Amino acid sequence: MGSWSAKLCGTEQADTSTVQRKPYECRKRKRRSTCQCDSESEEDPDRLLNTPRRKMLKTTSTYIYQTLFLNGQNSDIQICALGQEWDLHKVYLCQSGYFSSMFSGSWKESSMAVIQLEIPDENIDVEALQVAFGSLYRDDVLIKPSKVVAVLAAACMLQLDGLIQQCGETMKETVSDKTVCCYYISASTYGLDSVKKKCLEWLLNNLMTHPSADLLKQLSVRMMEQLVRSPDLFVMQVEMDVYTTLKKWMFLQLVPSWNGNLKHLLVDADNWISKQQKEYHEEGISFLESERGAPFTSVFKHIRLQYVINDLASARIAERDAIIPCEWLLAAYKQQWFAMLRAEHDSDWDPRDVNKEEFELNSMRCGRKLTRDGDYCWRWTGFSFGFDLLVTYTNRFIVFKRNTLSQPCSGSVSLQPHRNITYRLRLASFDVNGKVIFSRSTGCQVLSLEKDQEYVVMNLDSRLLVFPLYICCNFLFTQPRSRGQESTRQRGRSNSS
Structure with missing residues (x-):
């Protein structure tokens, strides 16, 4: 402030009173202005600029x-x-x-x-x-x-x-x-x-976790074919349920005016198919071989029949419906019979070296819905080459157990010291629109189990689990073989003998 006053005095020497008064007035105005600005800046910054609030x-x-x-x-x-x-x-x-x-x-x-x-x-x-x-x-x-x-x-x-x-x-x-x-x-x-x-x-x-008649009506033959042949189809409960879903879908495609309760859809489909059967039964053909059924042939051929006929009740239904050509069923019976004989007599029938493509094409598809958290234990029924596999969900663990002696079993049980199985386990939860909100997968794995041995397949984080929880498994109990491989092996045996 001193240098500023001296400069001012040097330029205003004619009127010293003025010189002495101006610095005081300026200092006073500056103090008052500074205090006012500080106060305004604390209360409202926009007033500092002397402008209205900006829009x-x-x-x-x-x-x-x-x-x-x-x-x-x-x-x-x-x-x-x-x-x-x-x-x-x-x-x-x-x-x-x-x-x-x-x-x-x-x-x-x-x-x-x-x-x-x-x-x-x-x-x-x-x-x-x-x-x-x-x-x-x-x-x-x-x-x-x-x-x-x-x-x-x-x-x-x-x-x-x-x-x-x-x-x-x-x-x-x-x-x-x-x-x-x-x-x-x-x-x-x-x-x-x-x-x-x-x-x-x-x-x-x-498709199978949240069944809908309206959705089945909308699905074209081409779309349904892609779904049924896919190894990633979330199947509920077993392959027979894929066949049942296709029956309902085919009925709705041919009778799109149906507008009943979803619970009655299968009964109505069975009744309709039974009436149609009378028309083509005399000709000795299946429904898929008839003119009305022919458009659906490409879809039904992707059902994995070897896992439909592995259960007596399911095999009887497939025979009764006469939707599938007899040649298809006979081929499936033959395939399963040879697979059973290999499992009984060969030493290299376990699926140890199966590649991903063979696994996806030949594995059994099955699934289950867990409505709430708790303890669960179940098995997917059907002939499985002496491998009674128990699946347990408890304390957020999913466990596979090879049951041989510890619990009763309705089918045959192998007493081999070791059994191998190839599997893939997937879990998923969905929102109200069917969008996945939680999922886990083991990927394709080979598991060797001794008698009554248990194996923890998955350990789940409770913070991520959302119920209902859907579990889908792909299993392969035997090494798949093509017709060419069968012929080669048979010729080899003949030559050796």
């Missing part, structure tokens, strides 16, 4: 969308389609590969002010075009799940890669029993492989 302004994207797209200001081209007109701008339309090619080439439309747009895809409607055109003028687009297929069709036609990607993400997030079939077909049509994969995954998880 949130519209973003550039919002302004452009409202002014240029919705209001059509300064439009230099008009697009007409499906009885609707849009006043748009070439500079924005050129973001579309469709319009970029149209305007940059020697097409007649490049110099036209009004373009009549032909819409060859019946999935496209006015609302979808509105969303597609609007996406060129804004950063974010809200796509309703109910309109996503139409918007996807419009985006593909106009070659809007960003919008196509967003449609795909919307579809993957909203897959449910009401959308999965429509999404799958659309993804196939418009080349969205990731969406197609997501839909197939949802169907594999939910």
Whole structure:
């Protein structure tokens, strides 16, 4: 302050009174101003700038969308389609590969002010075009799940890669029993492989864990064929239930007007099949060999019949229904008989060296639902080559036990010192829309068990478990052999003898 006063005094020597008074007044004003500002800055920073509170302004994207797209200001081209007109701008339309090619080439439309747009895809409607055109003028687009297929069709036609990607993400997030079939077909049509994969995954998880008559009506032959042949199908309870599901599905495909209770669906399907049987029974053919049943042949052939006929009651039902050709059943009986003889007489019949493809193609599929936490113990019934496998869930552990002597068994039991089994165990929980919220898998494993030996297959974290909990297992008790391998082995035995 001293240097400042001296400088001021040096420049105002004519009036010393003024010189002496001004520094005081300035210091006084400065103190008062400083105190006032400090007080105001603590209470309200905006008053320091002596300006009113600032309001949130519209973003550039919002302004452009409202002014240029919705209001059509300064439009230099008009697009007409499906009885609707849009006043748009070439500079924005050129973001579309469709319009970029149209305007940059020697097409007649490049110099036209009004373009009549032909819409060859019946999935496209006015609302979808509105969303597609609007996406060129804004950063974010809200796509309703109910309109996503139409918007996807419009985006593909106009070659809007960003919008196509967003449609795909919307579809993957909203897959449910009401959308999965429509999404799958659309993804196939418009080349969205990731969406197609997501839909197939949802169907594999939910077809049998959350049965629905409406879903069965929507599933095409091609889609059902993919599901039944997949080793990843979440089967509940055993392979016979896959056959039962297909019976209900085929009935609903042929009688789509059925609108009863899901609990009565199987009874109604059996009654309908029984009536049909009278028509083709006289000809000595199965239902799949008849004209009405032929379209479903490609699906039924993927049932793993060797695990249907391994239970007496199931084998009788399959014979009674006469849906499956006799040749198929005879081949399955023969396959199981030779497998049993190998297991009884050969020394290398255990599935020790099976590869992943053989395992997935030949393994038994079975599953169970645990409604709440607790202690459970069960076995999947059916002939299993002397391997009575008990499965236990207790204290968040899943345990396999080879039962030989400790507990009663309804079937034959092998007393071999060691038995090998190849397995894969999967767990999953789902939300109300069938989306996986918890999953675990052991992957393909080979397990060797002694008599009555137990083995902990999985140790679960209680913090992650959600009930109901679905358990699905794939088992392989014997080494699968092709017909070529059988012939080679038989010739080898003949030569050695």
